[in-house]
Amino acid sequence: MVRAIAQFLTILVIYLTGTRLVTWLELPVPGSIVGMALLFFALVSGVCKLQWVEAAAQLHIKHITLLFIPFIVGVWHFAGIFRVEGIKLAIILAASSLVVLLVTAFMAEYLETKRKRSNQNGNNNL
Numbered sequence: 001m002v003r004a005i006a007q008f009l010t011i012l013v014i015y016l017t018g019t020r021l022v023t024w025l026e027l028p029v030p031g032s033i034v035g036m037a038l039l040f041f042a043l044v045s046g047v048c049k050l051q052w053v054e055a056a057a058q059l060h061i062k063h064i065t066l067l068f069i070p071f072i073v074g075v076w077h078f079a080g081i082f083r084v085e086g087i088k089l090a091i092i093l094a095a096s097s098l099v100v101l102l103v104t105a106f107m108a109e110y111l112e113t114k115r116k117r118s119n120q121n122g123n124n125n126l
Contacts, residue, residue: 003055004055006052007053007055008056010053011057014042015035017038018038019034019035
C-alpha cells in the first residue's frame with residue numbers, strides 16, 4: 001500500500017511540476033502535457049526508474065475510459081452545433097480518422113520493410 005501511494009505521489013509531483021512550469025513560463029501548453037513530457041524524459045534519462053511509477057501508471061491505464069466522461073459531457077453541452085453542423089463534422093472526423101489510419105499503416109509497412117532489410121544485411125538498428 002505504501003508503495004502504491006509513493007508511486008501516485010511521484011506522478012502527482014511530476015504533474016504539479018509541469019503545471020507550475022506552464023504558469024511560470026506562460027507556455028501555451030496544458031500543464032499535464034508538460035508533466036507527461038517531464039516524466040518521459042525522466043524515464044528515458046534514468047532519473048526516474050520505471051518501477052517507481054509502473055503500478056500507478058497501469059492503474060491509470062486500466063481506468064482511462066473514466067477520464068473521457070468529461071469530454072463526452074462537454075460534447076453533449078454543444079449538441080446544438082452538432083444539429084446544425086453535424087454532417088460537416090462527421091465528414092471531417094471520418095476524413096481525419098482515415099488520414100491517420102492510412103499514415104499509420106504506411107509508416108508501419110515502411111518501418112517493417114526497413115527492419116526486415118536491415119536484419120537480412122545483419123544490421124539490427126531497428
